Amino acid sequence: MIQAITVMAGYTENGMLLVALALRFAMQLRLEDTVEQLMVKLSTRSAPISEEENYLYRLARVWHGVCNLELFFSLDGGKMPATVLRTTSRRIRALVNHPSRTSPDIRLLSQLELNILRSNAYVNIARHSQDLDESSLRSTVRDTAIELSLWLEEWSTIICSDTAAPDRPRAMTNLHIQYEWALITLYLKALSIFGDLLMTDFQREMVRSAKEAAVRHLQHLLETPTTPSSPNSLSPSQPPSPTYLSTFKWAIDFVWAKCAFSVLLVLKLSLLLRDPLPSIILLLRDAHQVLEELHKITVGHIAYFQILQTSVEKCEGALKEHMARLEQASGVEGVEIGGRGDAEDDFQEYAPSEFVFEWDFPGLNLRHVPLGWQDLFVDLDSVL
Incomplete structure (x- = not known):
């Protein structure tokens, strides 16, 4: 029972x-x-x-x-x-x-150990909410990141040595996805204790580190885990290997929610940090690919699929608006683009109710407010 x-x-x-x-x-x-x-x-x-x-x-x-x-x-x-x-x-x-x-036990036990590491890290981060000592907090984040790296290395060895496992490549992909998710939430959790961020070197480092982990997370989602084989064993008529996202047909709600949030987050952070346009376009292309893959197997998770679809559409609108403003400004000398357009505001303010009432993912309400001589990042979760 x-x-x-x-x-x-x-x-x-x-x-x-x-x-x-x-x-x-x-x-x-x-x-x-x-x-x-x-x-x-x-x-x-x-x-x-x-x-x-x-x-x-x-x-x-x-x-x-x-x-x-x-x-x-x-x-x-x-x-x-x-x-x-x-x-x-x-x-x-x-x-x-x-x-x-059994092989499923390895996945369970690795997740259990990872979640214990994350839980301990959150407790340690919360202790810094009173003094806001960036030096001490940096040490906590660094030490946790090292522990997470060791976790990945050690459990990768365990999975690779499990010769009886039916699908080791997919298990390895899953391990990397969990690792990147742990890093994303670690960096954003460290930022959340500050409230209004004046973008010190440490805070900017946390934002960029979270975005980089989110980019890797997105790349792992699009992997097609395959078992190494010799060229002679490959057959032209052999069907292509299933993608990692094909397993989402049977995934629990948390996995779908995490996927939708991670894609929304990486697109938001790339715009917030004003990444080069080619980089943002590539991320948007990958987000489209995730959307296409999940469209094939969406059963019972319509809400999170729609969140993902809306995120991609709103980001596209913001990007098109930004490119139009760049093109318009390029024709006039001495004109600089300041602030954000309506489409980007609409995208940055997009906060699905599922991520507000059902889940507590950090970083969703991070905002960039230019103040001329300085940049201010505001986590609205801490001020509302």
């Missing part, structure tokens, strides 16, 4: 309520204690694995599945954490080496 409720939580607007219910049942059954029992057996086992240990492993899988989804809602949905996981990276790796472990 707990597993059924957890699965339902991933595909419904009432996900927070359902995952809270699943967690409550899991705690009533004391599933967390079964994890401790399993760890004791792992550390003291001297004989072949017993049926009891296999049973404990299955219960631990259920507990970690519920906790992982609860962490998603806490980190990205604005939900207050309902429990504190009593685990470490060392314990998680011990489960990876368990004979009962």
Whole structure:
């Protein structure tokens, strides 16, 4: 029953309520204690694995599945954490080496460890909200980025060594997407504690780092994971390999929401930072490709598909307006373009209700307000 409720939580607007219910049942059954029992057996086992240990492993899988989804809602949905996981990276790796472990378990355990890293980072960042010491905050962000990089490297090794995995290339792509998402939210979370940003070197670095991670995130979404093979094994009549986005047909709401938000974010940040027009055009082309791929498999996620479509259309309008203003100004000497046009204002103010009421993704309301002698970035989330 707990597993059924957890699965339902991933595909419904009432996900927070359902995952809270699943967690409550899991705690009533004391599933967390079964994890401790399993760890004791792992550390003291001297004989072949017993049926009891296999049973404990299955219960631990259920507990970690519920906790992982609860962490998603806490980190990205604005939900207050309902429990504190009593685990470490060392314990998680011990489960990876368990004979009962399956390939899906690797994805679950890697996500669990990543979300624990993100949760700890958010707690550390929140501690800087009182003194706003950029030097100390920079150290926190840098240390977390290093931890995330080590996470990617170590779990990449684990996945590559899992020879029994049916789809290692897709698992690797998924790992990179999770890594870039963690970086995006890390940098934007660090910015969110400042409120009005006068664009110090640190703050500008965070904005640019978030945009660069979002660009890489977009590129990974468009990958076509393939297993290396010899040229002789390739057949002209062989159908093309499915793209990574083709798996979204069965993805939970969070994955669709994250995809739509990340595309909207990278387009917004590229305009905010006044990236070169060719660069923005390439990003817009990639966003169109994401839209086309998802159009093939959109089932039950119409809202997020429409958000993605609207984001692309509004960005196109803003870009066309900006290019028209550039062309107009180029014909008049001494005229400079200042401020933004109506279309760009419309795009920058676009905040889908799903990202306001259902999810708590950072950076959506970041605004650029030119003040002549300085640039001001305003996070409207902190002033409204």
